[in-house]
Amino acid sequence: MFDQLKAQPQDKILQLIQMFREDGRDGKIDLGVGVYKDATGLTPVMRAVKAAEKKLWEVETTKTYTALAGEPAYNAAMTKMILGYAVSLDRVASVSTPGGTGALRQALELIKLASPEATVWLSAPTWPNHPSIVKYLGMKMAEYRYFDAETRGVDFAGVMADLAKVAPGDVVLLHGCCHNPTGANLDAAQWEQVVALLVTKGAIPLVDLAYQGFGDGLEADAAATRLVAKSFPEVLIAASCSKNFGIYRERTGILIGIGAADGKGVLQGNLNFLNRQNYSFPPDHGARLVTMILEDDALRADWMAELEEVRLSMLGLRKALADALRLATNSDRFDFVADHRGMFSRLGLTEAQVIRLREEHGIYMVGDSRINIAGLNARTVPILAAAIASVV
Numbered sequence: 001m002f003d004q005l006k007a008q009p010q011d012k013i014l015q016l017i018q019m020f021r022e023d024g025r026d027g028k029i030d031l032g033v034g035v036y037k038d039a040t041g042l043t044p045v046m047r048a049v050k051a052a053e054k055k056l057w058e059v060e061t062t063k064t065y066t067a068l069a070g071e072p073a074y075n076a077a078m079t080k081m082i083l084g085y086a087v088s089l090d091r092v093a094s095v096s097t098p099g100g101t102g103a104l105r106q107a108l109e110l111i112k113l114a115s116p117e118a119t120v121w122l123s124a125p126t127w128p129n130h131p132s133i134v135k136y137l138g139m140k141m142a143e144y145r146y147f148d149a150e151t152r153g154v155d156f157a158g159v160m161a162d163l164a165k166v167a168p169g170d171v172v173l174l175h176g177c178c179h180n181p182t183g184a185n186l187d188a189a190q191w192e193q194v195v196a197l198l199v200t201k202g203a204i205p206l207v208d209l210a211y212q213g214f215g216d217g218l219e220a221d222a223a224a225t226r227l228v229a230k231s232f233p234e235v236l237i238a239a240s241c242s243k244n245f246g247i248y249r250e251r252t253g254i255l256i257g258i259g260a261a262d263g264k265g266v267l268q269g270n271l272n273f274l275n276r277q278n279y280s281f282p283p284d285h286g287a288r289l290v291t292m293i294l295e296d297d298a299l300r301a302d303w304m305a306e307l308e309e310v311r312l313s314m315l316g317l318r319k320a321l322a323d324a325l326r327l328a329t330n331s332d333r334f335d336f337v338a339d340h341r342g343m344f345s346r347l348g349l350t351e352a353q354v355i356r357l358r359e360e361h362g363i364y365m366v367g368d369s370r371i372n373i374a375g376l377n378a379r380t381v382p383i384l385a386a387a388i389a390s391v392v
């Protein structure tokens with residue numbers, strides 16, 4: 001049987017981690033996978049997470065199963081953090097999932113179950129795992145233009161022209177904030193227009209919210225998701241705690257489904273069913289930590305303060321890199337780096353330039369020239385700027 005297997009394409013982002021590890025050079029710089037790193041290059045356990053873990057160790061008396069949908073208190077706390085008061089809770093169903101990817105996978109499986117012929121629209125470009133999962137599930141897929149390679153901002157005319165072709169019942173995947181891989185985001189007025197267009201088209205939005213708190217702040221980063229949530233009769237939201245709680249390996253996420261109040265029971269039942277089919281009970285440790293933090297005033301305040309430190313440090317690095325690139329290239333062509341938000345910016349370099357940066361300078365970024373801003377620090381910003389100037 002196994003001789004029937006074909007080799008699978010390597011995940012380009014994960015491949016970079018291995019290449020970086022195997023590079024023996026001292027001054028190598030990792031701007032690949034989307035993991036936050038502090039100025040010393042460490043991905044710290046956040047203070048509130050450490051405190052919650054300590055407390056959990058003291059008070060936890062059992063490891064027996066929780067609920068198929070995950071711990072109800074976790075689902076409630078996350079729903080509140082993401083949706084605020086945007087929609088009535090009698091329309092909201094949810095399941096805890098293994099990370100944001102688990103939530104996306106469950107969302108797509110739910111769509112396939114309910115509407116196998118629906119086309120899933122993805123931004124061009126998008127996180128490579130989006131098309132990979134859609135394709136793996138054998139679903140129909142289409143792309144809408146998103147990124148303007150000239151300005152490195154959003155190609156808003158392209159977005160609107162392509163989304164005008166969406167058919168009723170099609171699913172449109174939207175990045176709730178901090179677009180991955182580009183770092184270019186719709187502004188509030190553009191979100192309004194996209195939502196108004198998609199409502200008239202009868203689309204079903206699937207929001208991927210993996211970076212809440214990394215862009216403009218915890219509340220501001222939820223604004224677009226809340227607008228979507230209250231504007232459509234049916235919405236799916238796949239959210240991750242990997243980045244904003246820094247609990248990557250704990251695999252903590254949530255899938256929220258919003259629909260008609262009288263259909264909530266069936267929707268919840270289907271979400272539970274999908275959990276049972278795919279992994280039965282979702283992982284609990286990370287979800288429990290998140291719940292403890294969100295429900296405790298002191299822990300929550302400390303977590304929010306540290307998240308804000310993380311966000312502001314990335315903003316500072318953006319500004320520093322834009323300034324350094326101005327100096328190094330004697331031009332304003334990279335000023336967009338300061339305007340982008342979130343962990344990533346797509347620099348607009350060619351694949352050959354990306355390879356040269358890796359081979360000649362030991363600087364690792366994804367092949368489409370996406371950099372993880374948090375991979376930089378005050379020392380490496382000018383090194384990166386000089387290296388970029390030498391290859392462009």
Ligand code: LMR
Pocket residue numbers: 013032033034035127180
């Ligand atoms: C990324 O885009 O680098 C992150 O979302 C991590 C991943 O799993 O790809």
